[in-house]
Amino acid sequence: MTHFSVHTVTCWDEPVDCRIVAMTEQGWSSLPVAEDTQEGRLLQRAREDGEFAAKKGQTLLLHCGCDTSPRLLVIGLGEQQALSVDIWRQAGALAVSQLRKKKLSRYLFECDTFAAESIGDVADALLDGVMLEAYRYTRYKKPEETEPQEIVCILSGIDEELLGDVQATVAQREQISRGVWFARDLVNEPSNVKTPDYLAEQAWQIAGQTGMKCTILGPAELKRQGFGALLAVAQGSICEPRLICLDYRGGNDEDAPVVLVGKGVTFDSGGISLKPGEGMDMMKMDMAGGAAVLATLSVVARLKLPINVVGVVPAVENMPSDRATRPGDIVTSLSGKTIEILNTDAEGRLILADALTWAAQYKPEVMIDLATLTGACIIALGHHSSAVVGNDEPLIAALREAGDAAGQPIWPLPLFDGYREQIKSQVADVKNIGGRPAGTITAAAFLNRFTEEQRWAHLDIAGTAWEEKGKPGQPVGGTGVGVRALVEFLKKRCAE
Numbered sequence: 001m002t003h004f005s006v007h008t009v010t011c012w013d014e015p016v017d018c019r020i021v022a023m024t025e026q027g028w029s030s031l032p033v034a035e036d037t038q039e040g041r042l043l044q045r046a047r048e049d050g051e052f053a054a055k056k057g058q059t060l061l062l063h064c065g066c067d068t069s070p071r072l073l074v075i076g077l078g079e080q081q082a083l084s085v086d087i088w089r090q091a092g093a094l095a096v097s098q099l100r101k102k103k104l105s106r107y108l109f110e111c112d113t114f115a116a117e118s119i120g121d122v123a124d125a126l127l128d129g130v131m132l133e134a135y136r137y138t139r140y141k142k143p144e145e146t147e148p149q150e151i152v153c154i155l156s157g158i159d160e161e162l163l164g165d166v167q168a169t170v171a172q173r174e175q176i177s178r179g180v181w182f183a184r185d186l187v188n189e190p191s192n193v194k195t196p197d198y199l200a201e202q203a204w205q206i207a208g209q210t211g212m213k214c215t216i217l218g219p220a221e222l223k224r225q226g227f228g229a230l231l232a233v234a235q236g237s238i239c240e241p242r243l244i245c246l247d248y249r250g251g252n253d254e255d256a257p258v259v260l261v262g263k264g265v266t267f268d269s270g271g272i273s274l275k276p277g278e279g280m281d282m283m284k285m286d287m288a289g290g291a292a293v294l295a296t297l298s299v300v301a302r303l304k305l306p307i308n309v310v311g312v313v314p315a316v317e318n319m320p321s322d323r324a325t326r327p328g329d330i331v332t333s334l335s336g337k338t339i340e341i342l343n344t345d346a347e348g349r350l351i352l353a354d355a356l357t358w359a360a361q362y363k364p365e366v367m368i369d370l371a372t373l374t375g376a377c378i379i380a381l382g383h384h385s386s387a388v389v390g391n392d393e394p395l396i397a398a399l400r401e402a403g404d405a406a407g408q409p410i411w412p413l414p415l416f417d418g419y420r421e422q423i424k425s426q427v428a429d430v431k432n433i434g435g436r437p438a439g440t441i442t443a444a445a446f447l448n449r450f451t452e453e454q455r456w457a458h459l460d461i462a463g464t465a466w467e468e469k470g471k472p473g474q475p476v477g478g479t480g481v482g483v484r485a486l487v488e489f490l491k492k493r494c495a496e
Contacts, residue, residue: 003149003150003151004131004134004150004151004153005150005151005152005153006127006130006152006153006154006155006170006174007152007153007154007155008123008154008155008158008163008166008167008170009154009155009156009158009163010156010157010158010159010160010163011156011157012108012154012156013068014068015067015068015069015106016068016069016106016107016108016152016154017069017070017071017099017104017105017106017107018061018069018070018071018072018073018099018104018106018107018108019069019071019072019073019108019110020072020073020075020095020107020108020109020110021072021073021074021075021110021113022074022075022076022077022091022113022114022115023054023074023075023076023077023113024054024076024077024078024079024080024083024115025053025054025055025076025077025078025079025080026079026080027054027080027115028047028052028053028054028076029054031043031047038064038065038066039062039064039066039072042062042063042064042072043062043074046060046062052074052076053076054074054076054077054078055076055078056076056077056078056079056082056087056090057076057078057090057094058075058076059073059074059075059076059094059095059098060073060074061073061074061098062074069108071104073095073098073099075091075094075095077091077114077115080115083115083116085121085124085125085405085407086125086407088114088116088121088122088125088126088129089125089126089128089129089132089407089473090129090472090473091114091126091129092109092125092126092127092128092129092130092133093129093130093132093133093472093473093474094129094133094472094473095107095109095129095130096129096130096133096134096151096153096472097133097472097473100133100134100147100148100151103148104148105148105149105150105151105152106151106152106154107130107151107152107153107154108154108156109126109130109153109154109155109156110156110157111123111126111155111156111157111158112157112158113157114126119157119158119159119162119166120162120165120166120169123155123158123166123169123170124169124170124173126155127153127155127170127173127174127177128173128176128177128407128484129472129473130151130153131173131174131177131178131180131181132177132180132473132474133472133473133474134151134153135180135181135184135475136475137184137185137188137475137477137478139185139189140190155170172303175299175302175303176299176303176483176484176487178299179295179296179298179299179302179480179483179487180295180480180483180484181480182291182294182295182298182480183288183291183292183294183295183478183480183482183483184291184477184478184479184480185478186199186202186287186290186291186294186295186478187284187285187287187288187291187465187466187477187478187479187480188284188285188477188478189284190284191266191267191283191284191317194266194267194284194287195239195266195317196234196239196240196241196242196264196266196315196316196317197239197240197242198266199242199244199264199266199287199290199294199313199315200216200242200244200315202294203216203244203246203294203313204216206246206294206297206298206301207246209298210248210298210301210302211301212246212247212248212297212301213246213247213249214244214245214246214247215244215245215247216242216243216244216245217242217243217245218240218241218242219231219234219240219241222241222243225334225358226332226334227243227333227334227354227358228331228332228333228334228354229331229332229333229334229339229350229351229353229354230243230314230316230334230350230351230354230355232325232329232331232341232350233265233271233316233318233325233344233347233350233351234316234317234318235323235324235325236271236272236318236319236320236321236323236324236325237316237317237318237319237321238319239266239316239317241314241315241316242314242315243312243313243314243315243355243358244264244290244294244311244312244313244314244315245310245311245312245313245359246293246294246297246310246311247310247311248297248300248301248308248309248310248311249308250300250301250304250305250306250307250308250309251306251307251308252308255307255308255365256308256362256363256364256365257307257308257309257310257362257364257365258307258308258309258310258364258365258366258367258368258490258493259309259310259311259312259359259362259364259366259367259368260293260296260297260309260310260311260312260368260369260370260486261289261293261311261312261313261314261352261355261356261359261367261368261369261370262287262289262290262291262292262293262294262311262312262313262369262370262371263286263287263288263289263290263313263314263348263351263352263369263370263371263372263373264287264289264290264313264314264315264316264351265283265286265287265315265316265317265318265347265348265351266284266286266287266315266316266317267283267284267286267317267318267319268283268286268318268345268347268348269283269318269319269320270318270320270344270345271318271319271320271324271325271344271345271347272320272324272325272326272327272344273327273343273344273345274320274345275345282466285372285465285466285478286318286348286372287313287315288370288372288461288465288466288478288479288481288482289369289370289371289372289459289461289465289482290313290314290315291478291480292370292461292480292481292482292483292486293311293312293313293370293482294311294313295480295483296309296311296482296483296486296487296490297309297311299483299487300487300490303487305490305491305494306494307490307493307494309490310359310362310364312355312358312359313355314351314352314354314355316347316351318344318345318347324344325341325344326341326344327341327342327343327344328340328341328342329341330427330428331350333350333353333354333357333450334353334354334357334358335353335354335357335450337353337429337430337449337450338428338429338430339353339425339428339429339430339431339432340425340427340428340430340431340432341431341432342431342432342433343432343433346432346433346443348371348372348373349371349373349432349443349446349447350432352369352371352447352450353446353447353449353450354450355369356369356447356450356451356454356456357450360451360453360454364454364455365455366392366395366454366455366456366457367451367454367455367456367457368395368399368456368457368458368459368486369447369456369457369458369459370459370461370482370486371458371459371460371461371462372460372461372462372465373440373443373458373460373462374439374440374443374460374462375439375462376436376438376439376440376443377439377440377460377462377463378462378463380413380440381411381463382463383463383464383467384409384463384464385409385410385411385463385464386403386408386409386410386411386459386460386461386463386464386481386482387410387411387412387413387440387459387460388400388410388411388412388413388457388458388459388460389412389413389414389415389440389441389444389457389458389460390415390444390456390457390458391415391448391451391452391454391455391456391457392455392456392457395455395456395457396412396457398489398492398493399457399459399485399489400412401492402485402486402488402489402492403485403488405488406484406485406487406488407484408464408481408482408484408485410459410485413440413441413444414441415441415444415445415448419434419438419441419442419444419445420445420448420449422434422435422437422438422442422445423442423445423446423449429449430446430449432446434446440460443460444458444460459482461481461482464479464481465478465479465481466478466479467479
């Protein structure tokens with residue numbers, strides 16, 4: 001992993017590889033250019049030749065001949081009236097994406113050029129984009145000569161009287177971004193290392209570093225308590241299951257906690273209902289919901305948010321073997337409800353059913369689960385948005401607002417009674433698939449059978465948890481989706 005450091009200053013006079021400034025289309029067309037400087041002449045020439053128009057996402061890299069900052073990168077912000085936090089975030093990611101390819105590693109962002117009323121908002125968004133792009137998963141790879149081993153980011157142009165507040169904002173953003181890095185690391189880790197026990201060890205480490213309470217249930221205790229659905233998924237694998245719980249208490253003792261539950265299938269072969277071989281390697285990411293929960297609890301504790309949060313991760317491996325659950329089997333869940341398993345590749349909802357039931361003992365204010373649950377979600381929303389389904393409209397609205405603020409869109413799907421009809425079984429209380437129509441919603445309807453007494457929302461992150469091609473701010477691999485949105489949601493809840 002590249003070493004990263006950030007500095008927030010009023011001005012900076014030490015050498016950097018590149019200065020980064022931003023222009024709106026209106027600002028570029030009316031820019032007064034001093035032609036008696038090398039930089040001015042280059043900007044004037046670029047404008048005359050039409051090389052740059054400050055369109056959103058456009059860049060112009062100039063060599064200025066200055067000893068302390070030999071390069072200037074101009075980033076286009078587009079129309080002034082369309083400026084947003086997301087555009088500044090994208091600008092930060094785009095700048096680092098371009099400059100690190102040129103083996104450059106010391107970047108000076110002149111925040112006062114980004115056309116914002118709030119310099120704190122700009123600094124926060126820029127650092128968010130920079131750190132999202134700075135991440136690389138290189139644990140099993142020799143360092144590449146083309147990749148800088150250290151990145152230094154300087155955010156300058158901040159008025160002295162605002163410096164303290166902006167530094168506090170940036171320090172918080174760095175902690176959130178490092179939480180995203182942690183979640184990405186977990187998702188990218190290969191499944192021969194990342195077993196359920198490995199996730200449990202990560203939770204123990206988080207608890208030790210932050211002082212949180214950590215509870216781990218192993219197979220004997222899971223069997224004693226009656227986790228029939230979770231154990232049915234795990235029984236085909238030699239890797240023993242774990243139920244992981246992190247309990248953070250930053251609020252008042254009497255305050256009901258927010259409970260987060262994350263699917264933790266460390267590898268999903270589909271079980272007896274075996275997946276196709278093509279693309280199965282990506283199924284190491286089927287614990288992205290659990291990674292988001294562990295990372296979110298880590299960030300919340302490090303930020304010392306004044307709120308109570310409980311994170312629960314049911315961790316299993318879904319494999320075919322002579323011990324594996326068969327299609328047609330019926331199991332009894334922790335809730336006492338019986339489940340007809342018609343497809344062993346619909347396993348995430350089974351382990352979540354027991355985890356949600358167990359988590360109810362905390363008497364949560366609200367309960368939110370995250371899961372790479374259905375391929376149907378990718379068909380419905382592609383890779384641009386996560387889906388949300390729930391039984392509490394204010395909770396759904398709050399999650400959508402948090403997602404928008406974090407640059408992680410969340411789109412609602414309905415939960416009408418007709419969808420619940422699709423998961424009725426002839427031989428058990430419920431079946432684990434409802435057919436091809438509305439697969440994302442019927443999966444949520446299944447989970448709702450185990451959350452009927454809770455204010456609950458389900459986030460399906462199947463389409464957003466993994467990036468196949470790579471783009472600025474997101475290299476190929478795990479995205480860490482959910483961490484920024486959940487932290488934003490919890491911060492907003494603290495302020496209410």
